[in-house]
Amino acid sequence: xxxxxxxxxxxxxxxxxxxxxxxxxxxxxxxxxxxxxxxxxxxxxxxxxxxxxxxxxxxxxxxxxxxxxxxxxxxxxxxxxxxxxxxxxxxxxxxxxxxxxxxxxxxxxxxxxxxxxxxxxxxxxxxxxxxxxxxxxxxxxxxxxxxxxxxxxxxxxxxxxxxxxxxxxxxxxxxxxxxxxxxxxxxxxxxxxxxxxxxxxxxxxxxxxxxxxxxxxxxxxxxxxxxxxxxxxxxxxxxxxxxxxxxxxxxxxxxxxxxxxxxxxxxxxxxxx
Numbered sequence: 325x326x327x328x329x330x331x332x333x334x335x336x337x338x339x340x341x342x343x344x345x346x347x348x349x350x351x352x353x354x355x356x357x358x359x360x361x362x363x364x365x366x367x368x369x370x371x372x373x374x375x376x377x378x379x380x381x382x383x384x385x386x387x388x389x390x391x392x393x394x395x396x397x398x399x400x401x402x403x404x405x406x407x408x409x410x411x412x413x414x415x416x417x418x419x420x421x422x423x424x425x426x427x428x429x430x431x432x433x434x435x436x437x438x439x440x441x442x443x444x445x446x447x448x449x450x451x452x453x454x455x456x457x458x459x460x461x462x463x464x465x466x467x468x469x470x471x472x473x474x475x476x477x478x479x480x481x482x483x484x485x486x487x488x489x490x491x492x493x494x495x496x497x498x499x500x501x502x503x504x505x506x507x508x509x510x511x512x513x514x515x516x517x518x519x520x521x522x523x524x525x526x527x528x529x530x531x532x533x534x535x536x537x538x539x540x541x542x543x544x545x546x547x548x549x550x551x552x553x554x555x556x557x558x559x560x561x562x563x564x565x566x567x568x569x570x571x572x573x574x575x576x577x578x579x580x581x582x583x584x585x586x587x588x589x590x591x592x593x594x595x596x597x
Contacts, residue, residue, distance in 0.1 A: 384578035461558070
């Protein structure tokens with residue numbers, strides 16, 4: 325699946341683009357059926373919300389689950405990623421962000437690339453995120469907010485915060501948890517966000533289950549708490565150019581893949597068993 329010239333231009337101008345109806349209801353139902361088993365598995369790749377045992381994220385589900393492996397290779401994710409980075413790609417990171425009903429916590433305002441540059445040594449922002457909505461995303465269940473065009477400012481300098489007290493469902497948390505919890509290491513200052521919103525405006529990324537969202541690694545984004553009774557689960561694949569390999573290997577491989585083989589896009593029919 326290739327982006328149309330209009331969709332590619334929207335991505336380049338705004339830093340994100342929504343692709344409605346990319347996945348069928350049957351495909352989404354099949355993926356959601358796998359979630360209870362994935363969420364129940366006790367593993368360091370499962371991250372809890374700071375104030376509860378509710379699952380916040382699970383990293384690397386494509387490594388252990390056949391349905392999510394097929395999804396990670398699906399042409400509807402891989403081909404647009406190849407198009408926007410103008411290169412073959414590999415899976416740098418793959419995760420499920422749960423944002424569960426009543427419990428889903430905030431993701432502070434941030435850019436992604438600064439984490440990957442400073443923590444993993446990623447040379448350039450030649451990387452993109454591709455999300456699949458497993459639930460309808462509405463005004464009420466914690467949609468992602470974007471500042472359109474903010475990626476054109478490049479990396480916004482941020483001094484990393486000391487967030488070692490952040491909880492992850494355990495009393496003793498490794499340092500890399502500070503990139504995954506509600507208190508982010510490289511979150512943006514409120515004044516910076518206010519100035520960018522005044523300059524560029526604000527948008528939210530609502531859509532039906534089965535929607536695909538592409539967003540740039542430098543676009544400023546966040547999401548609020550989900551205090552609604554409706555889950556907001558999405559899968560996010562981060563696809564990096566095979567010419568942009570990170571130089572640091574200090575975080576676990578479920579966060580920073582060591583498998584740099586280019587992905588061969590799998591056509592959609594293969595996703596349905």
